[in-house]
Ligand SMILES: N=CN[C@@H](CCC(=O)O)C(=O)O
């Protein structure tokens with residue numbers, strides 16, 4: 001149908017805006033209660049952006065003469081922003097189920113890594129895999145994420161380590177960005193592990209002298225778009241000095257710094273991230289008090305990954321201290337061969353139970369604050385006029401009910417998908433891939 005609007009969501013019991021005043025993130029007292037409209041409707045335009053949100057009767061009056069490609073009756077339901085997954089490793093070949101048995105028998109993540117398993121096992125399999133096979137499994141994984149409510153995911157390379165395979169992974173991510181109905185923030189993670197036969201210094205030199213110039217060239221030609229640069233800053237992987245050199249070189253070619261820090265050992269990675277102007281640091285199980293204070297002051301977001309601490313039986317990151325000190329806390333699934341979770345609702349559930357976050361804190365961390373960690377909170381992460389129409393509808397009259405049967409967070413069920421799947425409609429369930437097919441809009445608001 002020509003003209004008119006793309007979508008009308010009518011008469012929802014609640015529209016959970018998350019925030020309503022153009023906030024780029026939520027911290028401290030702003031997390032006590034999120035912006036919610038009762039008995040409201042929402043309009044998405046042909047360009048995929050939100051045109052109006054307001055009381056159901058007012059929207060009906062305002063748009064009474066207008067046409068819509070699709071109308072959804074949301075009576076008794078609740079509309080939320082699409083969930084944002086701020087940390088995933090979704091492009092790889094080769095399962096690592098055998099390592100789960102080793103971990104159950106007492107081996108640590110680093111024991112396996114140092115014995116040539118872990119990331120380096122996946123690197124070997126990913127180097128051997130064809131681009132087509134990698135794309136095919138990646139597409140399936142993104143489909144699972146969408147069915148669990150994710151509409152924007154950060155996706156890392158990092159199972160290639162050599163230039164050839166890192167580029168293969170980034171091409172796969174680029175293809176998904178162009179072809180699939182999910183938003184993607186692409187991260188170059190060529191410093192995910194030190195490749196066999198090289199020292200960390202040699203690997204850093206290769207990245208700085210060969211990988212990053214190539215990425216710059218491909219970005220300029222419009223062949224591959226990369227948003228972020230990542231390093232696994234860890235004892236026995238990349239030390240502070242190599243991490244600093246790589247991240248600074250990435251920043252010099254225009255990438256946002258968003259890296260793995262203070263996970264297994266206290267490294268002062270948070271302090272380094274603040275010094276370099278990082279947008280986000282992930283993990284932080286071992287962050288120092290000074291690192292937390294520095295991140296709060298610098299508005300450097302903490303991407304917490306509850307599945308990792310659970311899987312590896314690590315100590316939990318100190319979410320409460322971070323929140324109380326004003327750090328911008330975001331969440332990610334950390335989907336990877338070692339932590340096989342697609343579901344952000346499950347991640348939010350673990351954050352509430354194991355990290356003692358409140359439900360509003362978990363929802364903000366999986367929407368506006370995760371979008372902030374990816375430099376996209378001006379377009380994503382809340383339901384506000386002018387933002388992307390990325391949203392989910394849940395079959396519940398409130399996002400914050402006491403009744404566990406009706407609350408997706410207390411259920412944690414989406415781990416098995418069924419509860420969420422029947423309750424959720426997102427772009428993958430028939431909505432348009434909003435931004436990608438509308439070139440002028442994408443140009444205005446970024447990729
Ligand atoms: N810590 C480093 N990277 C991943 C694990 C990747 C893997 O084990 O393949 C993480 O974030 O948990």
Ligand SMILES: [Zn+2]
Nearest residue numbers: 087089260334
């Ligand atoms: Zn990771």
